[in-house]
Amino acid sequence: MRHRPLLSLRLRALRLAFQALRALAPDLAHRGAERLFCTPHRHRAPEAEQAAIRESHTFHFMANGLRLRAHVWGEGPAVLGLHGWEGRGSQFHAFIRPMIQAGFSLITFDQPGHGGSQGSHGGPLDWAQAIHALVRVTGPIHGVVTHSLGAVGAAIAMDQGLTVPRAVFLAPPSEPDPYYSGLLSMLGFPEADHPAAFKAYAERLGLPWDRIRLRSLAAHLPSPLLVIHDQGDREVPWSNGAAVASAWPSASLLTTTGLGHRRIVQDAGVIREAVAFLRQVPASPSLPIQGDGLRSLEWHLFHRDLRTA
Numbered sequence: 001m002r003h004r005p006l007l008s009l010r011l012r013a014l015r016l017a018f019q020a021l022r023a024l025a026p027d028l029a030h031r032g033a034e035r036l037f038c039t040p041h042r043h044r045a046p047e048a049e050q051a052a053i054r055e056s057h058t059f060h061f062m063a064n065g066l067r068l069r070a071h072v073w074g075e076g077p078a079v080l081g082l083h084g085w086e087g088r089g090s091q092f093h094a095f096i097r098p099m100i101q102a103g104f105s106l107i108t109f110d111q112p113g114h115g116g117s118q119g120s121h122g123g124p125l126d127w128a129q130a131i132h133a134l135v136r137v138t139g140p141i142h143g144v145v146t147h148s149l150g151a152v153g154a155a156i157a158m159d160q161g162l163t164v165p166r167a168v169f170l171a172p173p174s175e176p177d178p179y180y181s182g183l184l185s186m187l188g189f190p191e192a193d194h195p196a197a198f199k200a201y202a203e204r205l206g207l208p209w210d211r212i213r214l215r216s217l218a219a220h221l222p223s224p225l226l227v228i229h230d231q232g233d234r235e236v237p238w239s240n241g242a243a244v245a246s247a248w249p250s251a252s253l254l255t256t257t258g259l260g261h262r263r264i265v266q267d268a269g270v271i272r273e274a275v276a277f278l279r280q281v282p283a284s285p286s287l288p289i290q291g292d293g294l295r296s297l298e299w300h301l302f303h304r305d306l307r308t309a
Helices: 003-024 026-037 047-054 089-101 124-138 150-159 177-186 191-205 214-218 238-247 268-278 297-302
Strands: 057-063 066-073 078-082 105-109 143-147 166-170 225-230 251-256
Touching: 003 026, 026 177, 026 191, 047 066, 047 089, 057 124, 066 089, 066 124, 078 089, 078 124, 078 150, 089 105, 089 143, 089 268, 105 124, 124 150, 143 150, 143 268, 150 166, 150 214, 166 268, 177 191, 214 238, 225 238, 225 268, 238 251, 251 268
Parallel strands: 078 105, 078 143, 143 166, 166 225, 225 251
Antiparallel strands: 057 066, 066 105
């Protein structure tokens, strides 16, 4: 309880600072809001994730000048697990055994500013660029499983040419508007200023705002998609996943109850559905299998700089 007055004082001070900045330099105020919006907090991985990391092959790769940490388990066709905001790749630890038993390998990595990767901030475009950088190292992938904001990064990467035979989105946000609006309101930006702030943010990203909205991207993406979303999700409401599935040409929606936003990544039933969906299309021989790609002898010999000691 003692922390609430202190937090309130800090928030009031921040609002006053942004009100003054908006009056003097609106563009700087927008940039400051964007910086806050794109700056994650790192959280310590629980023991279950640390244990999974100890059993993985850990390597590093470069994306936009940052050294990012990645993990791989298994030897089969690669499925890429993409975490959400303020998450870690190791949050997919419950997928490891089912993926291996199904004949896949699982690759995850910590996005810029998250987990064991370098960086202090990031956003959907940074995440998409990191995905492309990883696939240049590992070779083609058989599919992706994403959680929350990871779906947006994956969709932007797919829109920019990434080949993904099948995709599973867990609790995907259909658009960033309500989250950015929430921050802007907290900082004292009047609602009438929000569209201009959205536009400024998109222009600095170099993407139209519709190319940041997953719901808008969905119509252009042909890969088969399974959306799994919980009715009781309080962080990303179920209606978001329903909107994405409705807009995506080859998508289906599976609704769960009682899992909320985070437990959905660990639920055995959800994992079974995701793995079964990924197995519906046979893996191409060109995908990295045992002896090729990330797990090959040549990879280990010629990419020593990417490996951990």
